[in-house]
Amino acid sequence: MDKSQTPEKAPTQAVFLLGIAWGLGVLAAASPAAAQERFLPAASAVVLSTSVHAQGGRQAALRSLDLAWRSQPQDLNAALPYARAVFTLGLNEGDLRWFGSAKAALAPWWTAADLPAEGYFLRGLIKQGFHAFDVGLQDIDRAIALEPRRAEFWSWRFALHLLLADMASARQDTDEMARLFGSQEADVYRAVLLYRTGQPLPAVQMLTRAMRSPDNQDASSQDWLGFHLGEAHRVAGQPVQAIALWGQRLKASPQSHLIRLSLAELFNQQGQYAQAKTTALYKADIGSLTDALLMQALLASRGLKDPDEARLASQMTARLQSQALRQESLIERPKLIHQIAYGQDVAAGLALSIENWRLQKEPPDAVLFVQAALALGQARAAEPVLAWAKKTGYTDPQLGPLMQELQLHPSWTGGRP
Secondary structure (H helix, E strand, C coil): CCHHHCCCCCCCCCCCCCCCCCCCCCEEEEECCCCEEEEECCCCCCCCCCCCCCCCCHHHHHHHHHHHHHHCCCCHHHHHHHHHHHHHHHHHHCCCHHHHHHHHHCHHHCCCCCCCHHHHHHHHHHHHHCCCHHHHHHHHHHHHHHCCCCHHHHHHHHHHHHHCCCHHHHHHHHHHHHHHHCHHHHHHHHHHHHHCCCCHHHHHHHHHHHHHCHHHCCHHHHHHHHHHHHHHHHHCCCHHHHHHHHHHHHHHCCCCHHHHHHHHHHHHHCCCHHHHHHHHCCCCCHHHCCHHHHHHHHHHHHHHCCCCHHHHHHHHHHHHHHHHHCCCCCCCHHHHHHHCCCCCCHHHHHHHHHHHHHHCCCHHHHHHHHHHHHHCCCHHHHHHHHHHHHHHCCCCCCHHHHHHHHHHCCCCCCCCC
16 A cells, blocks of 8 residues: 555544444445345445455556545545545455545535435445444435435445344335345345344245345355355354355455454354464464454464464554554454453443443344353343343344343342352
């Protein structure tokens, strides 16, 4: 990366950035059936065939967009392509400073009320990237009002409703997608909604059909659908199937951070630490790994009682200290994992979990929240997670036993922990 491409720093006071695989990520793929672009937030990767990340020409494409914007910073037509590229780049590479670059590009229009659909959409993406979910959703709604047949707008709307645990609105989104883009496209989102509301087995069936459809045989669609099918298997208590599927997809798409991270996490959950570490440490230079992959490698090394744990722990601590020196108030899942699952500072992790849960409600955050409450003997602190689980019907093999333990804990009924 040359100096002209150094990302602008994002605002640091009371800013909670969206992490990679830590809230929302993006996995985009072409949908031949609907002749629309899927752009569904999922977990931690971007596969966008026409983006600046396409193999060959990425740096040249980004440099061209950067120069066009810098030469005409008041030209919305120059700002929008640059903002989209760097926002996507931040998600893809795990460098959240790119969100600051995207926001800087749209700064002249940050409060504008007369934007085109693309402008509202990108501004909404950036706002939700800074965890301003409600106002981000408002901008995406404005984009939909102007161009209702843009599938990616609906995909993000659906994902934000899931993240906010507004399942009724998410269901309405799938109905609208069926009306606009056909049942085949909508059924994928319906399947996601099923496994997020306690019905993973029907989701497995629907997603399996989608993966086998002749319309979804391109690599990006297979990765996108494969992630969700693997997740449905995991939620259904079928880790062997999830591992086999994600392993197959990773061989086909070794660049997919989403699949790699999902596989490493599941290996760790299953106690397969050697496989988890190998999957996470796919680069010789650990400095080039995302925080999420580094954290999974660290957990795996601890599980293996590996002398490499000290090196990985030092690297993770250095990264978090660097963030603190930059006064970044980030609620990122790797930080929560470090504090809670790794046990570095469980009390601080519980405080962050409480704050994070007010903003977003995702299954991995629920697990960490309950783990922290149990470790500190403060079961009632995680009562919002129980309320969310009852409302949505969501459970999985990792969260289910924790929820039972939570309600049986002495501190739940007021006894001594």
